[in-house]
Amino acid sequence: AQKITQTQPGMFVQEKEAVTLDCTYDTSDQSYGLFWYKQPSSGEMIFLIYQGSYDEQNATEGRYSLNFQKARKSANLVISASQLGDSAMYFCAMREGYRIGNQFYFGTGTSLTVIP
């Protein structure tokens, strides 16, 4: 089974609107971390936001927020007030456990296009 599932290969959003990118995960661990990354066409991977499995509050970082629904095993990324510079690939990732050497599992990504 896939550890991370992103079901939206491509999304479009009007500039200044909010958009939600879906991510579901599969793990039997109680301790895990969820991460979102942005990859512009230039290729670098930019860390956006983190949610720990024991965090009771949804994580927020500026215009990014993570809608964490533990029972549903979903960790959707919400981008508010979209900007043209938000056009990029977005990857959801999970690390099981907190051990530093544990690998990250990545989803297949969602390509977001912001329309002026």
Added chain:
Amino acid sequence: GAVVSQHPSRVICKSGTSVKIECRSLDFQATTMFWYRQFPKKSLMLMATSNEGSKATYEQGVEKDKFLINHASLTLSTLTVTSAHPEDSSFYICSASEDRNNQPQHFGDGTRLSIL
């Protein structure tokens, strides 16, 4: 914030050449670093986990004699693509995280390798 530097950013070379890619954590120590390969419009594929002072752990299907990894210090890991062929052409990207719990992976800017 934590910075990972990857060099070179782009390599074009002839078939049969060996190519070395460096991954450095600039302002933190990293016991573990990860090497990924990414095909166009695809997700990151983990190739190997690089462990400081010990042998790398390779993912299934990745030839360890083809992709040599050395992690000789807490701030430097290298990936050498030996006797490169056109099918090795790809985007290679490394990541590292600070040796503390709950830290995200920070990525280098990637290396675009083109084998002629």
